[in-house]
Amino acid sequence: MIRVLIAEDMHILREALAELLSLEPDIEVVAGVAAGTEIVPAALEERPDVAVIDIDLPGMDGVSAAAELGRELPSCRVVLLTALTKPGALRRAFGLRAAGFVPKDIPPAELAAAIRTVAGGGRAVHPSLALAAMEARESPLSQRETEVLRMSATGAQPVEIAERLFLTYGTVRNYLASAATKLGARNRVDAIRIASEADWI
Known part of the structure; x- marks a missing residue:
């Protein structure tokens, strides 16, 4: 049996996934969690073979949670679920070399097949996501500009x-101004919007 953990914040979707996967003769859902911060504790307790993780999770995003899971429980392979709305997250996930990468609207039979492939040591990457990740632009912002803009986005x-x-105050203003210029933004608020939509902050 392939032991599976599901991380999905929408209760109804998490339950539906668990029920559908449990119909497969060789898959057993051993845990379901709603937040990124719950993944590693649940995985260490249940020792799943595969974790199916939604990229957009509260507490800790799915990509960061997958990275932490890889450090804490390397034997557990990861299948990431995502919509095509966050190109930056796609690039980060590919950088992580997640074993599986599939869209959220994938048919249940295809998800089960991806889980089997990953559990067997292979990779399962949906072509549409591979293309989206390749087409995603890299952030033009420096590390410090990103940090300052991210803090500004929280209201600081x-x-x-x-x-x-x-x-210094002037240095922070300069970073915000240069970030806005690089992003072609009208002002700081517009820069935050552009960077957030591209998943750069």
């Missing part, structure tokens, strides 16, 4: 950001 003001990053 330049003075607060400067204090937390041990920078």
